[in-house]
Amino acid sequence: MDGSFDIPDPSDWLETPLKGFSDLENALHCDICKEFYDTPMITSCCHTFCSKCIRTCLSANGKCPSCQTSDQASKLRNNWVLQTIVDQFLTARPAALEVARKEKVQAEQAKKPGKRKRAVLDSDDIAQAEQDGRTTRSKSRRLAASQTSEPEAVEISDSDGDEEYAPEQQPDDGLIECLLGCGKRMKAEEMGAHIDRCEEEKQQEQANRAKSRTPVNSFSSRPAPAQNTKASERISELSYSMLTEAKLRQKLRDAGVPNWGSKQLMIKRHMEWVNLWNANCDSKGRRSRNELVRDLDAWERTQGGRAPNQNGLSSTIMRKDFDGTGWATSHGQDFGRLIADAKRRKNNPATEESRPKDVDTVEVAAKSAPGPDTDGSSILPPNSSQTSRQPEHNFPETERPYENNLEAIASIRQKVEAANAGRHIEPVMNAGFDNEPVNGETTPTQAENPVEPPRGAQNPSLLGQSHFGMSERGSMSRHDRSGSECELPGHLQSSPMKVPMFAMPQRPISDVDGGGDMAER
Amino acid sequence: MNSVASKRLFQEYKHLTTDPPEGITAGPVNEDDLFLWEALIQGPEGTPYEGGIFPAELKFPKDYPLMPPTMKFQTDIWHPNVYPNGTVCISILHAPGEDPNHYEQASERWSPIQSVEKILISVMSMIAEPNDESPANVDAARMWRERKPDFDKRVKADVRRSLGL
Known part of the structure; x- marks a missing residue:
């Protein structure tokens, strides 16, 4: 399961003591694409799906896939908290998984007759971990901390960032620390000038910190007023049945989308384009128009007018029930x-x-x-x-x-x-x-x-x-x-x-x- | 070429290989074509199908998961909800929407939140507990309802035959 090409999967956790994480990870998956939520949107019936997934479903039959309640794409709202949780989980995941896997190895080694590690580890914690197969975070942190050979494990468990800041012992160099607590050290005579500057710097810093902290809990990515105005960029689906083929063709050309094919194909293509575009509007990391056009092209090749063939099976593979002998006899x-x-x-x-x-x-x-x-x-x-x-x-x-x-x-x-x-x-x-x-x-x-x-x-x-x-x-x-x-x-x-x-x-x-x-x- | 459908099918394939439900194996016939799967279902214990292995073929549409796959057993299986040609008739495999005959509720039908795993589990429970309200194989349904011992006997004989006994 190791390797740079490893695709995250909930089952990764099953072979570690942190089996409960498998369910946690499953809960962070969209029910439609079965992957981590990408720009989760909440429906008016309070179900959450990826923006692109739910938009595709709603344009297909106008119903929530979970409860079959009728809904409209325009009523979808961003679920920013969930987005943050998914992002943070994905950031923390590799390290957490590594710790969990190491722990398993350690636990196994501890079970061996030699029991070399037992001396290092808190034996109660290990025994408990073996017993119930899952550990609390604090326990795992203690475990990790007790493993002196793995300093990075300690860092990882600190990643939630609420650890107390332990100031170092002040070096005895004759310098005085800034009275305003900016942490800088200077000679006593420089202090007066520094304090003036420090005040300004501090204010600036606070402003900066307010900005820089937000990516962590993603407040800045919340659709601030600026983003709300951008929401007006969203395009709406057309009432296709009211449009003639020529008008639809014109609309597609105006949108800068390929406009060949039958009316049915053009309707499908336009719906796909609307969904791609609006899902992009929902997301915080906007992609360029060219990327969207490329996505539409991928759709064209797999499901649109240039799809391999009607039944979705590639033509290079012989049908399983193909009667080879019959064909040979008759021909x-x-x-x-x-x-x-x-x-x-x-x-x-x-x-x-x-x-x-x-x-x-x-x-x-x-x-x-x-x-x-x-x-x-x-x-x-x-x-x-x-x-x-x-x-x-x-x-x-x-x-x-x-x-x-x-x-x-x-x-x-x-x-x-x-x-x-x-x-x-x-x-x-x-x-x-x-x-x-x-x-x-x-x-x-x-x-x-x-x-x-x-x-x-x-x-x-x-x-x-x-x-x-x-x-x-x-x-x-x-x-x-x-x-x-x-x-x-x-x-x-x-x-x-x-x-x-x-x-x-x-x-x-x-x-x-x-x-x-x-x-x- | 990576469509939504093939991405999702790959995801499901991976999930089914790493954490398969009991008595079920499934995967693409050929990894070049994720739209054609083969599944093996064990006959549920405590039923006349016990001991049998039932291979089935699953065909996925291009717009999966919006639309459900179709499922067809590759062996003879005498069951009220399986057509004589092997096609499985079960509500989870029916395209989203209302049933014109009101036999089944919309919630029982296919929806993108379902999965291959859920289909196969449903089929397994369908094998154990036939639904004779809207049978696909009328003869089998009548036999099941009226002459249960004969039905069991016939199914057991089929299972033995399929195992080459």
């Missing part, structure tokens, strides 16, 4: 495809090879889960459909990439309807492709086949395996078309390039089972 297909893609690209950096693959992935994406990205390099959204069943296609497609293109949507719908009509053919097509391990590493979809010319040459044998005329003819005819051009190397590049983006799905969907041909007929 295994995509991961596999991406890995295969990357491998292929690495092996064949030639553009001729990669271009058709690009088309390939676009089609896969369009079929299984169409996304706005055409290179297929991003992971698809978790709710996207993984199967290539027709009815599921049209929802995401109409929702996303072709949203604004009525023509494309109409076209897609038409094709989908057509495809739905002949859907029964689909599984057999799949089976046919499964037998053909040409494209093993990518998802075998029917759509790939006709558009991917390199496999064109293999298609006849493949299609020969399927036993239904219609789709065979459909695919064949398509193949024939592309097959003739397939001989031209230039076609590999030009064909995908020519097709406009929104029209992409037309081909795969029409190709799926020859539905396109059906529609044509």
Whole structure:
């Protein structure tokens, strides 16, 4: 618990003989922030909280957190006595804690068989301290005083300052002390002149002492008339519901506060600013406006418009209940495809090879889960459909990439309807492709086949395996078309390039089972 | 980045580690994120929950302590005031204000002067003494009211199962 970074905590006292101090320290904590009172304010229901804490609460729901009585921020009054107590306690705390801890060590040593310290200590006091676990201050002072090895302990217990002043023995140097008791010593002949001066000095000193003493009991920090006038600097909350967004924006700008964001955010920001500002007005150690602006910025980053995210959890940490295996299973297909893609690209950096693959992935994406990205390099959204069943296609497609293109949507719908009509053919097509391990590493979809010319040459044998005329003819005819051009190397590049983006799905969907041909007929 | 909420949560965390109440352990799952806590609550002695350890998750809102956290048990716990999905229904976890149904007084509800420690202590006493006036798990509440021996038996079986016995 020792160390310069030690944060004061009531539990510090629990391991010392001064266990009662733990409760005392708890009593000096604000119930809202659970820290020492900072500018305590008393409510009209006589509860005390930090200025900032109670102002935040009142602006949130207008009720005292302790007793739920309605209250207003303007009725808060400073509790200066408590402020002084907290300040003084904090000043005295480290030394007191040190003494208490040392005492514990001593007590433990005294318990040991050697009992070396017992000779030094008043054994009655020690025994009592051991018995009831707590000591009065006078007792602890006696204890401390009896420990000759710790002179600082004596000083500490004197810190309450009401000890009698024991004058030193006057040195025998032939000088006379000032008759007015200022403590100065001088020759007898200087005394007359000194007394005149001393009188003035004394008066001045008294005035000074009156000033300098006040920080100790904090009278000077009490809002003297001067501070009361400063209280008028406090700003009041606006009746936000009466203000239009533009007016509120203007008000924020006038206050020198950021004015971006929605009305709701601006209201919250203004309330925070009012609370920060007024709490600063309450406190005796005023901070500069810049510091308040910095505080507001911290608020913005943690609770305002630039907060990490809505639920307050940082995005870098994975949710505990995140279903990793489920995600991996449902997206295994995509991961596999991406890995295969990357491998292929690495092996064949030639553009001729990669271009058709690009088309390939676009089609896969369009079929299984169409996304706005055409290179297929991003992971698809978790709710996207993984199967290539027709009815599921049209929802995401109409929702996303072709949203604004009525023509494309109409076209897609038409094709989908057509495809739905002949859907029964689909599984057999799949089976046919499964037998053909040409494209093993990518998802075998029917759509790939006709558009991917390199496999064109293999298609006849493949299609020969399927036993239904219609789709065979459909695919064949398509193949024939592309097959003739397939001989031209230039076609590999030009064909995908020519097709406009929104029209992409037309081909795969029409190709799926020859539905396109059906529609044509 | 140090908000009011994280400062206060840190304060409470420190307090709970140095001076924990009996039968309760709680702290952030990860010290980088003070807004997600895990708590372990011992089944109170003298109740059918005795011997059980009930892990729960506490999620804190950004504007904590103005608003209360939510609490969810991670294991099955058959209790009138715990929803079947584990969410705890107890007045101290309800946002400040009046209860529209007048089941509970404003003073029982969340207020910034409450703390994680008080929540966990309340939950512990809720486990010991269910409140069947506004049950979250109606079946459990009915069982508790009408067939107490069956209820006890079921809870004990759950506890044994959760301990792997």
